[in-house]
Amino acid sequence: MPAALRPPALRGAVFRKRDVVAAGLLSSDCLRSSAWRRVFRGVYADAELPDSFGVRVRGARLLVPPSAVFSGRTAAYLHGATELADRRGLVEVTVPAEVRFGPVDGMRVRRISLPTSDVAYSGGWRCTSRVRTALDIARWESHPDAVAALDVLLARGLVDADRLREAAGVRRGRGSRQARRAVELTDPRAESQPESRLRVILTLAGLPPVPQHVVRGPDGAFLARVDLAYPDVRVAVEYDGAWHAEAGQFARDRRRLNGLTAAGWVVVHVTATDLRDPAALVARVRAQIRRATAGK
Template sequence: MPPPRRPEQLRGRVFRKRDVLSRGLLTAGELRSSAWRRLFRGVYADAALPLTVGLRVTGAALLCPPGAVFSGRTAAHLLGATALADVGMPVEVTVDPAGRFGPVTGLRIRQAALAPGDVVRVGSRRCTSPVRTALDIARTEPLLDAVPALDVLLADGVVAHPELRQAAADLGGARGSRRAGRAVELADLRAESPPESRVRVLLALGGLAPVPQFVVRDAAGGFVARVDLAFPDARLAVEYDGAWHAEPGQFAKDRRRLDRLVAIGWTVLHVTAADLRDPVALVARIRAAYRRCTIGEGAR
């Protein structure tokens, strides 16, 4: 069987099916070969190109109507918070409500009238501004997803907390404003991972207020450890154990770190992905530990 035909004009390119067929560059049968990757309905790419969020954005731009703006997590990715989107997620786009567009498999399409200040240009792409992007995430996603995303936006410097708080307050009674306000209130740039953020949100919803990325020091002021979440008054630390804890040599480091914390009177609770599947039990376990440690601290 001969190799698939790959015209020079299409190598390294993203293109629309109707364009290459009308120009006679490929037939419909040739387009179905392994040389080409289907990104969306009627949009293809050279299969030699790596599949990335950027490639999918390029493909989506060929589909969207004039005036469409990338938004949500796709906008966050374009603005520099690349951890917030991956190739398995829909590309998010906001279009004028007066027009008709969609549905399109692989796109998440929102209809909204955007003010000029809500839109910025990143390279050749138009996307929602940092503040608008953060607010859209805050008012449309569940708290357990929105707050970790806001944490990343804050930590990456895409948006600042004061302007985000003001923007959330300015929403007034708009749809999703209460959810957005709560998400902004719970966001914290000190968080270092989405699972850590989720644990913090669960505890906050349960009436507990741990301090993220707390530095523990001994009586002489010497550094002991930095813990994911801490209740300093109870000398209680909550640590999320992700996959990286299984890396070679990490177990021994974790054990030495735990020993140092225990030696100065701290209690350490470990949380895993399995614990997040039963949030009620997780919060109850940490609340009970907090009470025990508080009583113990008061007796000292």
């Protein structure tokens, strides 16, 4: 492997191979050293930069045509909802229908002619507007994933609920019905994306729960606030995320569970593994509701 050569001008940089070679800063052989990391074909980054989604977006901007607009989860990331970055690292971009660009490994390229009202700038980045971003996610992704993302946008105040419903109501064309349904399923009270997915899975199965339900004891004192609830039969459904493994959390969870059990509640615990098998998850919750109903 060639010796690492790191010109000061390229420290912390993301750049195109052809530009730095033409400028005499590096040779093609030098780019094979450990000093550099390939981001896309023909695009490299200083290897000391984190291998992050933000670096990938910086690299994508060097490749896309001037008419391109970052869209979908990439636009959500640029608007400030960084937790919505594509889990697979794909950068989403939309180009006008007549523009020839792509495919590019590591990008998802869509050809759609956007009206100017749907294009915005966020921190100098050209991307879809916040409402258009939300509607695109709603019509491109499955309901559980889309609603989880919309819940984040609503909870963070990046999208107004009334404006989103209005925009979804007048939207026509491919995916518009799916987008309207996703918007109907949103609830900004959700405290995590897995919780949102869990709520949507149960709702679409005909078991709509009450989100963030407060449970009180016989004397009216606060006992707990549960993720999702069926108050009539005293069944709670809770998503157990990684934070439950934090120091001291087990003891707090145990005290909370004991209080709920003493008040006659049954808690169904759900993990990330359960979310990957929605049919089995729904069957488990339905069975618990059936048992609770029979015991009334």
